[in-house]
Each structure stands twice: as C-alpha cells, then as structure tokens.
Amino acid sequence: MKKYHPVIKVKGFATSQSVKLSEKTIAKTEKAGNFLTEIADVFLFILQIIREIFSRDFEFKEFFRQCFQVGYKSLPLVSVTGAIMGLVLTIQSRPVLVDFGAVTMLPGMVAISLIREMGPVITALICAGKIGSGMGAELGSMKVTEQIDAMEVSSTNPMRFLVVTRVLAATLMIPLLILYADALGILGCWVGANIKGDVSFALFFSQAFAHVHFMDLFPAVIKSFFFGAVIGLVGCYKGYNAGRGTESVGVAANSAVVLASLLVIIVDMIAVQITDMLL
Amino acid sequence: MRPIQNENTPSTLSSPVTGDPVIEIHHLKKSFGKQEVLKDISLKLMNGENLVVLGKSGSGKSVLIKCIVGLLKSDGGKIIVFNQDINTLNRTELGNMRQKIGFLFQSGALYDSMTVKQNLEFPLRRMKKNLSELEIKEKINEVLENIGLADALHKMPSQLSGGMRKRISLARTIVVDPMIMLYDEPTTGLDPITSDEISLLINEVQKKYKTSSVIITHDIKCARNTANRIVMLKDGEAYMEGTLTDFQNSTDTFIKSFFD
Numbered sequence: 001m002k003k004y005h006p007v008i009k010v011k012g013f014a015t016s017q018s019v020k021l022s023e024k025t026i027a028k029t030e031k032a033g034n035f036l037t038e039i040a041d042v043f044l045f046i047l048q049i050i051r052e053i054f055s056r057d058f059e060f061k062e063f064f065r066q067c068f069q070v071g072y073k074s075l076p077l078v079s080v081t082g083a084i085m086g087l088v089l090t091i092q093s094r095p096v097l098v099d100f101g102a103v104t105m106l107p108g109m110v111a112i113s114l115i116r117e118m119g120p121v122i123t124a125l126i127c128a129g130k131i132g133s134g135m136g137a138e139l140g141s142m143k144v145t146e147q148i149d150a151m152e153v154s155s156t157n158p159m160r161f162l163v164v165t166r167v168l169a170a171t172l173m174i175p176l177l178i179l180y181a182d183a184l185g186i187l188g189c190w191v192g193a194n195i196k197g198d199v200s201f202a203l204f205f206s207q208a209f210a211h212v213h214f215m216d217l218f219p220a221v222i223k224s225f226f227f228g229a230v231i232g233l234v235g236c237y238k239g240y241n242a243g244r245g246t247e248s249v250g251v252a253a254n255s256a257v258v259l260a261s262l263l264v265i266i267v268d269m270i271a272v273q274i275t276d277m278l279l
Numbered sequence: 280m281r282p283i284q285n286e287n288t289p290s291t292l293s294s295p296v297t298g299d300p301v302i303e304i305h306h307l308k309k310s311f312g313k314q315e316v317l318k319d320i321s322l323k324l325m326n327g328e329n330l331v332v333l334g335k336s337g338s339g340k341s342v343l344i345k346c347i348v349g350l351l352k353s354d355g356g357k358i359i360v361f362n363q364d365i366n367t368l369n370r371t372e373l374g375n376m377r378q379k380i381g382f383l384f385q386s387g388a389l390y391d392s393m394t395v396k397q398n399l400e401f402p403l404r405r406m407k408k409n410l411s412e413l414e415i416k417e418k419i420n421e422v423l424e425n426i427g428l429a430d431a432l433h434k435m436p437s438q439l440s441g442g443m444r445k446r447i448s449l450a451r452t453i454v455v456d457p458m459i460m461l462y463d464e465p466t467t468g469l470d471p472i473t474s475d476e477i478s479l480l481i482n483e484v485q486k487k488y489k490t491s492s493v494i495i496t497h498d499i500k501c502a503r504n505t506a507n508r509i510v511m512l513k514d515g516e517a518y519m520e521g522t523l524t525d526f527q528n529s530t531d532t533f534i535k536s537f538f539d
Contacts (some may be wrong), residue, residue: 141391149350150388153400155374155453 022231028074045237049167052160059161066169070131076176080178081126082181086110086188094196103197107204108211110189115212119182120220121268127174128260132235135166136256139239140249148240163236170232175224213277225265234260298326301361301459301491302347308355309342314341320356324459324491329481331502333537334512341385343512344461347493348382351371360459366480379405381457381490385464387448389436395447399423399515406455407489411422422450425487426480442473446480453484460484462493466501474538478504499538511537 089110097103139162142148151158190204199207235256242252303325309317316339324330334340345351347358348366358365360376368376389398399419403410410418423429426446436444445465452460465481466474478501485492494505502509502523509526511519511534519526519534526534 138392145386145391146384146388147390149345150382150384150390152350153380153382153404154346154375155377156401157370 002067005079041239041241045240048159049164049233052164053168057157057160059165062161063168065164066165067096067173069134070166070169071173071176074127074130074173075127075180077130078123078177078181079184081122082119082184082240083188083191085122085181086114086185086190087192088191089113089118089185090192091195094192103229104207105211106193107186107189107199107208108179111186111208111212112216112232114185114189115182115216116220117268117272119185120178120224121264123178123181124174124224124231124264124268125261126241127170127227128231128264129257131170131174132231132256133253135170135232135235136239136242137249137253139163139166139236140242140252143240143242144244144246144249159240163240166228166236167232170235171225171228174228175221178224178227179221219271219275219279223268225266226271230263230267231260234263298328300324301326302493303359304343304356304357306356307343307346307353307358309339309351310348310354311381316515317346317353320512320515320517322510322517322520324450325508326491327485327489329485329492329494329505329507331496331509332512333497333499333502333508333509334518336497338512339515340497340512341463344382344463344493344495348377348380348461359466377457379458381452381455381460381467383445383449383452383460383462385467387436387444389439389444389448389451391436393425393436394432395428395434395436398436398447399451402451402455407458417452422454425453425483426450442469442476445473445477446470449477449480449484453488453490456488460490460495462492462494462532464496464497464498465494466496471500474498475504477501481505 090106092111094103094106097106097109139148142162148158148162151161186205188209189208190199190201192198193204238256238259239250242248283470292447292485300323303476304320304322307317307320308315320339321345332340342351346353347360347365348370351367359379361379363372363376365373365376380442389395390401391400396419399422400415403418419432420429423432426449428443428446428450431439431443431447436447460481462481469477469519481492481494481501482505484490492505494501496502506523508520508522510517513533519529519531527538529535529538
C-alpha cells in the first residue's frame with residue numbers, strides 16, 4: 001500500500017505567533033458574524049412591525065397614549081429648543097448681513113435655514129435624546145423585569161402593543177414637533193431681530209415667507225417622517241432586545257440615543273442628496 | 280389570613296394526587312448556544328396537583344416552565360398541555376392555550392406604568408372579552424379581597440412592598456381563572472413570614488380555583504408547605520421524583536444536602 005508523507009511538517013510551523021494570528025482571525029470572523037446577524041435581526045424586526053401594523057387588532061388606545069407621550073410630553077423641550085435656535089441663529093447672522101448691507105434678508109435666510117435643515121435636524125436630535133432613550137429604557141426595563149413575557153402570557157402580542165404603537169407614534173408626532181419647532185424658531189428670530197433693530201411682526205413675517213417656497217417645506221416634512229421612524233425603531237429595537245441584567249437597561253437607553261442620533265444625521269445626508277438631485 | 284402551619288409539620292397536601300395528567304412532558308431538551316440546560320426531562324402534572332420542582336440555581340427550573348407556556352421553544356421532546364402539543368400550536372392557538380395557564384413571574388412582572396387596578400384589568404380585558412364593566416370590577420374586587428389587598432386598588436407597583444407585589448401579581452394571574460398555575464420562585468427575596476403567607480396563598484388558590492400547579496423553587500420550606508409531589512432537577516435532568524416523605528427519608532447525599 002502506498003504511503004503519503006506530508007511535504008512540509010506543519011507542526012514545526014505552528015509557532016505561538018501563528019496561533020495568536022489564527023485566534024485573532026477567529027475572533028474577527030465571529031465579530032463579523034455577529035454584525036451580520038444583528039443586521040438580519042433588525043431587518044426581521046422591521047418586517048415584523050410592518051406585518052403587525054396591518055394586523056386586525058391594532059392597539060388604538062395604546063397608540064393614542066403613545067402619541068400623547070411622544071408628542072405632548074415633548075412640547076416644553078421642543079418649544080425651548082426651537083425658540084432658542086431661531087434667536088441664536090439671528091443674533092449670529094445679523095452682524096455679517098449688516099456688513100453686507102443685507103439685513104433685510106435676515107428673516108428669509110433664517111426661515112429657510114430653519115425650515116430646510118436646522119429645525120428638522122436639531123429637533124430630531126433632541127427627540128432622539130428624549131424619546132429614543134425613553135423608549136430604550138422603558139422597554140429595556142420591561143424586558144429585564146419580565147413584563148414583556150407577562151404580556152405575552154396574557155395573550156397580548158407585545159410587538160403589536162409595545163413596539164408598533166411607539167414606532168407609529170414617533171413617526172407621526174416627530175414631524176409635527178419639527179413643524180412646531182420651526183414656527184417657534186421663526187418667532188425666536190423675530191425676537192432676535194428686535195433686540196438690535198425694530199421690525200414689526202407683520203413686516204418680519206412677510207419678509208420671512210417671501211423667500212420660503214412649498215419645495216422648501218415639502219422635502220423637510222418628508223424627511224422628518226423618516227427621522228421619526230428611525231428614532232422610534234432604534235429606541236424600540238434596543239429596548240426590546242436588551243439583555244437580562246439591569247445594566248442592559250442603561251446600555252439600551254444609551255445605545256438608542258447614540259445610534260438614533262447617528263442615523264438621523266445619515267438620513268439627513270441622504271435626504272439632502274436626493275432633494276438636490278430631484279430639484 | 281389563616282395561621283401558617285408549622286415549618287416542621289409537613290403539609291396536609293403532601294400526598295400524591297391521582298387523576299388525569301394536564302401536562303405531560305416527554306424527553307424535553309433545551310440548550311442556549313453550547314450550554315445544554317435541559318437534557319432529557321420527562322414529567323407529568325396531574326389534575327388538581329401541586330407539583331414542586333426543586334433544584335439548584337441554574338438547573339433549568341425556570342426554563343422548564345417557560346417552555347411549558349411557550350415563552351421558550353424547546354429543542355426536542357414534547358410538551359402536551361390539555362392533550363395539545365405546545366410546539367405545534369400557531370400564535371392564535373397558543374394564545375387560547377395560555378388563557379388556561381397562569382404564570383407567576385419571579386419578579387412579579389407588574390406593569391410599572393399601570394396602577395394595581397389597571398394591572399388586573401389588562402389580562403381580564405384581553406382574555407375575557409365578553410365581560411361587562413361591572414363584571415370586571417366585581418372580579419377585580421373579589422381577587423383583591425382573596426389575597427387580602429383590597430385597599431391597594433389605586434396604588435402604583437412602586438408603592439408596594441415585595442410581598443405585596445407578589446400577591447398582586449398572583450391576583451393578576453388568578454383573575455382570569457386559569458386551570459394550571461405555574462409559579463416561578465414564588466418566595467424568592469421575601470422574608471420568612473411573607474414567604475409562608477405566599478405558600479399559604481398558593482394552597483388557597485389550589486383549593487378555591489381548583490388549579491393544578493407547578494411550583495418552581497429552591498425554598499424547602501415552600502416545598503414542604505405546598506407540595507403534593509416533588510421533582511428534583513440536577514444538571515438538566517430529573518434526578519428524583521416522589522412525595523415529600525420520600526425526599527425526607529432519602530439517603531442520597533445531594534437530596535440530603537437540600538433537605539437538611
């Protein structure tokens with residue numbers, strides 16, 4: 001019988017360095033595998049939400065409660081942020097416009113920058129902090145304390161009751177909060193314009209809206225729906241999939257804010273590119 | 280409340296119950312990754328029986344009852360509840376099955392954002408859709424009186440002590456008249472007096488609501504007070520099965536270390 005001999009003696013080559021390298025490769029492969037698994041999980045999570053939205057037993061009562069929580073309870077924070085945004089933008093822009101003798105452009109410039117970009121993005125980031133972390137922490141603590149399991153054994157679909165209602169509430173309420181912040185920002189701009197100048201309410205608004213067109217508002221409103229959906233989805237995903245320990249609640253809340261804020265910026269970038277291509 | 284029986288006196292319930300099995304578990308297996316939690320478990324719960332499942336922490340007790348109620352899907356074996364295999368049921372069928380099973384969670388799992396009343400209404404409105412407002416109110420008052428906490432109706436869970444939370448959680452479970460009760464460590468984290476009261480409540484629930492129960496615990500006193508039959512789990516397998524007397528008379532080192 002023919003005998004085969006290895007050409008290279010492999011044993012001699014297995015140095016400690018090569019063992020370390022292979023361990024690193026295994027660790028990196030596992031990491032990549034986990035990352036892909038997480039992406040698949042997110043995809044399945046979104047699919048499940050879409051399926052539950054169109055199910056027969058929609059939780060209307062919980063949905064309206066969440067709209068109240070997301071929308072009404074965020075009003076004070078969004079009001080302050082919106083008004084200060086307009087005020088600061090005006091105070092910062094005024095000296096430059098005065099130098100160029102274009103101070104009459106101030107209301108229009110601030111209104112456009114608020115409606116197109118500043119209002120949606122800053123309000124969405126504020127909401128990512130408040131609403132995203134709130135959802136992450138609430139669902140995370142419900143998971144840790146077995147409340148989600150308790151819901152499941154009470155013949156209630158927790159995905160439908162907890163997640164769908166929150167994601168939809170965020171998707172619908174955040175655009176309204178953004179429009180509200182825009183309005184207060186323009187009001188703040190009027191206050192800012194009157195600190196060093198004197199402009200009537202009617203004149204200010206006629207100057208502001210003389211430069212604002214429907215196509216300034218439309219893409220901003222559309223992208224704000226995506227901001228809302230992203231904030232709701234990330235908050236719920238992180239909370240719903242939190243680990244078992246109490247530490248997981250903090251991790252869920254924290255990662256919800258970080259990821260939602262990052263995704264808001266990315267969605268904004270994509271939206272700006274698409275708007276630029278289409279208009 | 281009725282006086283709690285002496286620790287040294289075995290429960291009057293401590294006798295095997297013969298009847299039709301309401302739960303049959305055959306060769307149940309469950310793993311998490313590479314960790315094999317349940318290796319091969321087979322057991323039966325008879326109608327009207329209190330079956331205590333004892334075991335060390337991490338022996339798979341909680342996993343066992345979570346598999347029974349379908350919160351975890353088993354990797355192998357069969358779980359037959361009222362002649363239906365849990366693993367073959369769809370979501371709607373599982374929902375209907377769960378209406379017959381009450382689950383008392385280790386942490387109580389009361390909904391933090393709801394009052395005690397809303398916590399009790401939640402399963403009732405979803406499982407008993409034909410009840411009128413008056414019937415719901417009466418039912419809630421009845422179970423709260425049964426557990427001795429009628430005045431806690433408008434309190435938030437954060438205003439309740441550990442024992443009260445467990446009782447309210449028990450009330451939320453029995454309010455829908457389940458036929459089987461699954462208790463996950465009902466006395467963990469409670470002082471000895473409250474633990475005895477909870478054990479007593481378990482017995483009262485069994486008598487009043489004619490339930491069959493699986494009680495997961497590592498509290499021997501609770502086992503003594505409630506068990507008709509005991510199953511001891513060790514390393515994911517049923518190590519010993521018998522009555523309280525069988526366990527107390529056992530010469531096995533592991534069993535003795537538990538009961539001494």
